[in-house]
Amino acid sequence: MSLNGRSFIFLPNPRTSSNKFLQDILKKKGATIVSSFEDRLQFNSKKVIILIDDSFVDSQMHLTQRDIFKREAGLNDIDDFLTKIEESNIQCLKISYITKWVESEKFTIEKDYLIKMRPSIITISDDTDDGQSYNDKDSEVSTDVEGKGNNGSKSEERLETPQTSVHSLKLDERTTSLVTNKTMYKNNELIITALKKLTKKCEIKGERFRARSYKLAKQSLENCDFDVRSGEEAHIKLKNIGPSIAKKIQVILDTGGLPGLNDSMGLEDKLKYFKNCYGIGPEIAKRWNLLNFESFYIAAKKNPEEFISDWSVLFGWSYYDDWVHKMSRNECFAHLKKVQNTLREIDPECKVELQGSYNRGYSKCGDIDLLFFKPFCNDTTELAKIMETLCVKLYKEGYIHCFLQLTPTLEKLFANKIVERFRTARIVGYGERKRWYSSEIIKKFFMGVKLPAKYLKKLEDMKNDEGTFLIEEEEETKLKQIDQYMSLNSSDGNYCRRLDFFCCKWDELGAGRIHYTGSKEFNRWIRILAAQKGFKLTQHGLFRNNTLLEGFDERKIFDLLNLDYVEPKYRNNIPWAGRTG
Incomplete structure (x- = not known):
């Protein structure tokens, strides 16, 4: 298939990783990628095709979410844009149509697949403007929000500003x-x-x-x-x-x-x-879907560099069934006791607490979040070294089954397991990678763990803890038969579990507890509310004009914001949020 002379415009955002990947495919076939709609004037309009993200096209092939599309594409006037398309006779297709060309090795355009850019008289879409203008809805507040993605990377969260501020909580x-x-x-x-x-x-x-x-x-x-x-x-x-x-x-x-x-x-x-x-986010999932990958086996065969660049995906694949299976609160607590007991042997002064959904009273949890701190210690490098020493000991004891992030010390222990997974997956080329560790010192550790037999026995004798917040059971996805050759999943009910270590400065413990307890919605709400009142709230503390007001005392942070203290068990549902619609 040759695309020589053809020009393509990706809208609304040509800079996403999946779009760049698809642009490279078209370039290899001889196509030209036009950087913006206005630049199309340099090309023959009959040879220009606009490719639009599938999420902006409904099942009747109508363009939807026009306000969001306009904003993301950087357009001043959506109607003027549509008029220019009509005048230029430019054809518009969904981005996923590229898959059809690649599969058939033939460039064709069928009339039924053309997008109708003008709205129909009545359309029902999934956009949720909730009565806000998009300028209001997309207001951003710099609140230094950090989140934990699938691959454990640090990410910044955008925050929506509520239309009404709430001054007190009852x-x-x-x-x-x-x-x-x-x-x-x-x-x-x-x-x-x-x-x-x-x-x-x-x-x-x-x-x-x-x-x-x-x-x-x-x-x-x-x-x-x-x-x-x-x-x-x-x-x-x-x-x-x-x-x-x-x-x-x-x-x-x-x-x-x-x-x-x-x-x-x-x-x-x-x-x-x-x-x-684990390790596969929405962008990769959508890219693999566009390429018609049906399994991890096919993805590894046709796109091995994805696994080489992020080797932790191999363990997400290997423990797939175990890691989608939720655990009881009792089991979460048993993992805490195991870590605490070993930590006392390393540094008796260092403390560790359960955070996340467990702290919010969930009846079942997907993973275990543990927060480490040490009285009067504000050196996170010291805490990181304690956690690393703890990881080494727990790995040698057989409690840690895999690491998902490495230091040079952990790499020496674990590199052979990574190589073994590549060989089992039948992926070659990994030997060109110079190192597996991410940094000399890391302050967040992500891993897969299994309880020893004696802790499992204690679980049977513990009184059942149902928590205070019942979560709805969802049907669990299972590893497909074609992908089973990589499975390390449990066959005896002792599941491998996802466990994360985080550290916190002593002076920031209150703010850290708020952040790591969650929920995300609660954190977003309270940080926006703080900004509305002239403060800045992060996991490091409450600030005004870049001056730290409080970081250690969680309740004092609420007092300074003129809020009643919200117990963690109340941070799941949203009784605290003002009307946003």
Whole structure:
């Protein structure tokens, strides 16, 4: 297939990693990539094709989410842009259409696959403006938010600014009861089911903000003590239900469903299969889908450099079934005791606490987050060395089964296991990589662990801890048969678990506890609220004009923000958030 003389424009954002990957494919076939829509004037318009991200095209091939598209593409006027496309007779296709050309080795364009850029009279889309202008919705507040991605990398979170600020919190015990009787209100149950699907759909696609909007709306319905009769009623009486979601609620109540909601469930299932693997984020999952990879085996065979650049994916693949299987609170606590007992042998003064979903009272947890600190110690390098020594000892004891991040010391212990995984995966070329470790000193350790037999025995004798927040059970994805040759999953019920170590300065312990306890929604809310009041809240403390006001005392941070203290068990649902719709 030759694309000589053809020019392609990727919209709205040509700079994503998946788009750059696809651009390289087209370039190798002789195509020219046009950097912006205005630059198309340098080329024959009949030879120019616009490729649009699939998430902006609905099942009827209409362009959707026009405001978001306009903003991400850097357009001043969306209507002027569409007029120029029509005048130039430029054809528009979904980016995924590239796969069709690559597979058939033939460049063809079928009429049914052309995108209709002008909206139809009535369209139902999944965009969630919630009644805000997009300028308001995309306001950013620099709050130094750090998140832990699938590969353990540091990432910065963008924050949405609420339309109303909340000056005090009055929490009701009833809002976080362990069991909510959702079946009491049939309308609510129907709406919750649809919003849950929309949330999961957006999460799998990596559309964080849309997923969050649906999640907040779903939680409002879950805490609702009356049967919603209309979208307008939901908008008026409930938090986090804006006009866009209210319209969807009305459609759900009128028709029993939402048009197009299940159209792409096959695609979501495919993306979910890859995305549930440690180290595989939405971008890689979407790229593999575009290339028609159906399994890790095919991905390793056709795209081995992905595994060589991030070897931790091999262990996500190997422990796939174990790591999607949630664990009880009792098991989380048993892991804490194991780590504490070994830590005392290394440094009795160093302390470690459970954080994350366990601290928020979840009935079951996906992984274990442990926070390390030492009284009056503000040297994170010292804490990092303690954690590294602890990792070495726990690995030699057989508790740690794999590392997902290495120092030079850990590499000496573990490099042979990485090589063994590459050989089992039948991937070559890894020998060209000079080193496996990420840094001389790391302050976050990610690993897979298994409890010793004596701790498993103690689990049987422990009183069951159900926590205070019941999570909904979801159907677990399983490793496909074709990928089973890499499996290191448990066959005896003693699952390998994901365990993360973090460290915190003594003077920052209160802010650190807020950050590592979560939830993400709570952290986002309280940091935006702090910014609205002239503060800056990070995991390092509460600041005003770059001056630290408080970092050690968690409750004092709340006092300085003029907020009632929010117990961790109340940080799952959203009774603390003001209306955002």
